[in-house]
Amino acid sequence: MKHGKKYVDGLKLIDKTKLYDTTEALETCVKTATAKFDETIEVHVKLGVDSRHADQQVRGAIVLPHGTGKNVRVLAMCKGENEALAKEAGADFVGGEDMAAKIQNEGWMDFDVLITTPDMMGLVGRLGKVLGPRGLMPNPKAGTVTPDIAKAIKEAKAGKIEYRLDKTNIIHCPIGKASFGAEKLQDNFDTLLGAIVKAKPAAAKGQYIKSCAVTATMGPSVRINPSKFIAQQPV
Helix, strand or coil, rough: CCCCHHHHHCCCCCCCCCCCHHHHHHHHHHHHHHCCCEEEEEEEEEEECCCCCHHHEEEEEECCCCCCCCCCCCEEEEHHHHHHCCCCCCCCCEEEEHHHHHHHHCCCCCCCCEEECHHHHHHHHHCCCHHHHCCCCCCCHHCCCCCHHHHHHHHHHCCEEEECCCCEEEEEEEEEEHHHHHHHHHHHHHHHHHHHHHHCCCCCCCCEEEEEEEEEECEEEEECCHHHHHHHHHC
């Protein structure tokens, strides 16, 4: 695969044989973010679990201290008094049957997070085939199916992210923008990794965090020494 000049220049800043400490990795990652737009910084964590087993799933949601730097468009599917609460909390779109029809019939997907109440799951569940593949299906573990819809909307707007394993046992998560600088990114990184460490399944054996890397949208990855996190892991 041929990479562009900026990627190649970014590669020159990284020692591929080295495992960096977190601060140096983030500082280096920010230096590689030279695109004309504000690049997102992502974390990729490979875990020593088997996602095929239900008792080894790792999934949850946290609010990053400095947010993600992204304007999150929230769709709230609710009814009754919750509609007014959702609008007051800052939801971009609010509705029930009308929104379901728009998604199902028109393929409308102009939102980043769907938050709903438990009494709406019969309706929302029918959209599973459309929402599921895009990672937009609400889930109680992620806090997107909740009776307190106002709180969930405010958290989503403040920078709440969901972390979950993919099929290769890796978690991919944004922790902010390159413009944040290394210090704020470090705070967000520590919050995310702390949550992942606490979420270690009891059934997981051996080394939990196998590897960790950070990367800018258009840049090469910078590998982080996982030994710090190994020391924090619950036995």
